[in-house]
Structures are given as structure tokens and as C-alpha cells.
Amino acid sequence: MQQADLLIIGGGPAGVTAAIYAARKGLDFMMISRDIGGQAAWSGRIENYTGCQVVSGPELTARFEEHLKIFSIKLVQPETALSLTRDGRRFRVSGERDTYSASAVIVATGKRSRLLGVKGEKEFLGRGLTYCAVCDGPLFAGRNVAVIGGGNSALDAALQMSRIASRVYVLESSGSFTADTILIDRLSAAGNVEVYKNASVIEVRGGRFVEDIRFSAQGKESILPVSGVFVEIGLVPNSEFAAIASRNGKGEIKVDCSNGTDVPGLFAAGDVTDVPEKQIIIAAGDGAKAALSAARYLLSL
Amino acid sequence: MKNVKVYSTPTCPYCIRLKQFLKESNVVFEDIDVSVDRAAADEIVDRTGQMGVPVVDIEGELIVGFDRERVKQALGLV
Numbered sequence: 001m002q003q004a005d006l007l008i009i010g011g012g013p014a015g016v017t018a019a020i021y022a023a024r025k026g027l028d029f030m031m032i033s034r035d036i037g038g039q040a041a042w043s044g045r046i047e048n049y050t051g052c053q054v055v056s057g058p059e060l061t062a063r064f065e066e067h068l069k070i071f072s073i074k075l076v077q078p079e080t081a082l083s084l085t086r087d088g089r090r091f092r093v094s095g096e097r098d099t100y101s102a103s104a105v106i107v108a109t110g111k112r113s114r115l116l117g118v119k120g121e122k123e124f125l126g127r128g129l130t131y132c133a134v135c136d137g138p139l140f141a142g143r144n145v146a147v148i149g150g151g152n153s154a155l156d157a158a159l160q161m162s163r164i165a166s167r168v169y170v171l172e173s174s175g176s177f178t179a180d181t182i183l184i185d186r187l188s189a190a191g192n193v194e195v196y197k198n199a200s201v202i203e204v205r206g207g208r209f210v211e212d213i214r215f216s217a218q219g220k221e222s223i224l225p226v227s228g229v230f231v232e233i234g235l236v237p238n239s240e241f242a243a244i245a246s247r248n249g250k251g252e253i254k255v256d257c258s259n260g261t262d263v264p265g266l267f268a269a270g271d272v273t274d275v276p277e278k279q280i281i282i283a284a285g286d287g288a289k290a291a292l293s294a295a296r297y298l299l300s301l
Numbered sequence: 302m303k304n305v306k307v308y309s310t311p312t313c314p315y316c317i318r319l320k321q322f323l324k325e326s327n328v329v330f331e332d333i334d335v336s337v338d339r340a341a342a343d344e345i346v347d348r349t350g351q352m353g354v355p356v357v358d359i360e361g362e363l364i365v366g367f368d369r370e371r372v373k374q375a376l377g378l379v
Contacts, residue, residue, distance in 0.1 A: 042314050058317035078370075126351040126365075135313035136353050138336030139346065164336075208350065228352070 003101045004030040004074070006294050007093060009081045010108035010238075012038020013280045014270025016064045017287030018106050018294075023071035025295045029102075030074035032081065032095055037061030038110045039235075039271065040280050044134055049281055060280075081109065084242045084266075089301075091265065093241075103301060104294045107242050107253060107261075107268040108287060111235035111278075116148060120204030121231075128210025129229040133157035137230075142166050145228035146213055148201055150174060154232035155183040161230065162190040169224050171199040171215060173233075204229055237272045248274045259290035260297075267294050303376060305330035306358040308345045312336075315367040316355040322369060323357075326378060330357075 008018050011033030022029045035041065043057035052060065068075070076097065083094045084105065093100040113131035115121060121129060130136045133147070137160055145165045147158040150172030161168045170187070175198050177184050187193055199217035204210060212225045237251045245261040245268065246254045252274040259267045269290040270283035305323070307330050309316030323330050335342035335354060345356050349363055357364045359375040373379045 037318075041318065044312065044314075056314075056317070058314045058321065061314075061318065062321060126353045128352055130353065132313075135310065135315065138310040138312070139342050139352050139354065141336070141339065141342075209346075209352065 001099050001101060002030065002074075002076075004028050005102060005298050006030075006104045006106065006291075007032065007091070007100050007102035008106045008108060008291075009033070009084075009093065010038065010106075010110060010270070010272070011036040011064075011075075011077065012108060012110045012270060012283060013040050013064070014038075014110070014272075014283040014287035014290070015106070015108035016068060017284040018108060018269060018291040019073055020067060020071070021288050021291035022295070023073060025291070027291075027295055027298065030076070030100070032076040032079040032093075032100065034078050034080050036065050036068070036077070040064075042132065042134070043280075046280060048279070081241050084244060086244060086263070104265045104267065104297050106259075106287075106290045106294055107239070107245070107266070107272055108270045108283075108290070109238035109242075109272045110283075111237050111271045113231065114234045114236050116201055116204075116231055116233065118201050118203055120206070124204050124206060124210045124229070127208065128206060128227055129204055129231065131231050133160055133230045133232065136228075137161055138164060140165055140228040143227040144225060145169070145230060146171060146224055146226045147230045147232060148172075149232035149234070150177040150179065151232070151234065152179045152183060153234075154230075155179040155187055157230045157232050158193060159183065159186055159190065161228075162187075162193050165228070166192065168193045169226065170195045171201060171213075171217075172197055173200050174198075235271070239272050242266075242268070242272075250274075255286075258293045259286055260293055265294075265297055267297075302329060303360050304358075305360075305376070306333060307331070308333050308335050308341060308356040308358070309354050310334065310336045313354050319355045319357060319367040319372070322367070322372070326373075326376070328376060 006029035269286035
């Protein structure tokens, strides 16, 4: 069991900024996180973070790490929080590696890729099925691939793959794309892309690697032979472990304008919350607010 | 000095992070871009039985992804 006044869970822009503010306030705190950078680490080009005209996700993450290193922060990494409970006047967090006790907690655990929830998805993860087209896409050069989804990240992935794959099938489930018009236009201009609307994937199949997907569209079942399946159907908040706080219908933790939740001493920041916009700079700003609110809360005890 | 090879793509964030980490640790490595080297791509898919990058080969031990702790152990940095 490790103890501190404040525990910060998560190491993305929100968690890192909260840690910097907590360190500057001289709080007794520690941080647990699966990684540093969070979703920002996966971003290609970031062009809207004030002070950085253009910065890549990995570069920004390296700068986050450098900034953290200035302070001697107690960081447990990689660590994943599994449960968060109230234990008298303190919070108790059980992680995969250890348990933690703190008077105040900031949840900054971000979001993860939404799963398709079909047969074969887990089995073929990393063996043709991926949630990161920007990472693994080039391994599918010259092959046929399917992109599942109809939003900006799905069409981004489809366009990226259309330049290197042999054929790209895009399967979207709602009847129309929700992506920006500019991406839809580019997709229609690509010569090797085939779109299936109102399509729902039933199963991913194969042997050692993915060989095909079974799906239904307009009441008809079909099979597409593909080596790659890129799942781009949005994100879900990593908030299950923090169920003691109220969450909205999307599972996002509800916060007030000071990043407090409905549980005194429990704060949340970044993409895991119901803040209206999910942006790196907003997550960072909310991390700062959460740390300052937590500092004020700790003083009041 | 251990023989270290990194199989990566130019666009993959964790490939960049892995290579940054190796450079900071003063580890000399060969960087193989599997987005242009198809033979190397096929080889690494076959040897690891999976289709993700980065893969780092440290004296024949293959580590998939950026697993800092395992890389440190394989390099004898801990």
C-alpha cells in the first residue's frame, strides 16, 4: 500500500499538467499511469497546441517527460487502476501492481478505442486487426483491407490505406458518413475504395492471420477477403473503475467548472470527463484546474 | 555491444518513442523501415506471428511494441 495526500491517475496531457501544478504547489502526491502522453502520443501532427506551431505526438510526449523530470515525482508506470473506493475519509485505489491510499484523487485516464464486439476481434488483434492505422498500416502494402467506421479517423485511415493497399473497403453502419466533407470528397476521388453503407460486421475470420470478414448490409450477408481490418469506430472513456462518481450516458465522468465530481475530494480532467471538447490543450488546462482545486480541497481538510 | 535491430514505420508513434529511448540510452541499432522493405516486413510478421510495429530484435530476442521494461532487461540496462 502506497500513501500520499493526492493521487493522480493517468499520464496524458491532463495528468501530466496536474502533476506539474501539484509539484509547484508542493503537494505530497504521486502519479500512476499506463504511459506518458496518452492519446496525444499517438497523434501525427499537432498544429493547435499554443506555443508549438507544429509538433508530433511523440515529440510532445518527450517534452512532457522532460518537464516532469524537473520535479522528483513519484511515478508508478506502467500501472492501471482497477477500482476506486471511498475508505472512510480517504480514497483507496487498487491497481494491477499495488494499492494506493489518498485524501484526494484526480482521474485523468482518457479514452481508449471502442471495440467492435464481434467474434474474432480479440483473437485477431495484432494478427491483421488493429486500432491504429497510422502505426501498422504500412505492413498491409499491396493487400486488401477493410476499414470499419464512418467518422474522421475512419476516413483518414481509408485514405491513408488507399495509397498503399491494393483495395480498401469502407464499412460504415449508420447510413451516412459523419466525417468532414473534405475527407468524403477525397475518398470518392480515390480509385481503389469501395464503400458499404448500413453495413455491420458479424465476424472476423482467418487462420494464423485475418483472411476475411463476414458482414451484412441491406439484409444481405457477404464475405470480403481481406488481410487487414482497421477498426475506427470512436472512443470510450476509461472510467469504469471510477463508478463512485456520476457519469453521463457515454460513461464520461461529470465534472463542474472546477473539475470537481459529485464526490468530495474526487476530481477528474481531460477526455475521461464530460467536458464538451476533447482537445490536448483543453485536457492540459483542465489538468491544471483539477490540481489547483485538489490543492484547495486538501487545505480545507 | 549487443546486436539491436528495430523494425518500424515512419508514421508509428511508438516506433519513434522506442527509437528515442534507445538513442537516449546510447544504444546503437539498425533501423529497418518496413514500409519500404517488404521482405523485412514479411520476415518480421512471420517471425513474430503478428502484424504490428515496432518490433525490436535484441540478440535474437523479439519484443513487440514499446515495452520499456523488457527492452531494458534485454539490453542489461537494469
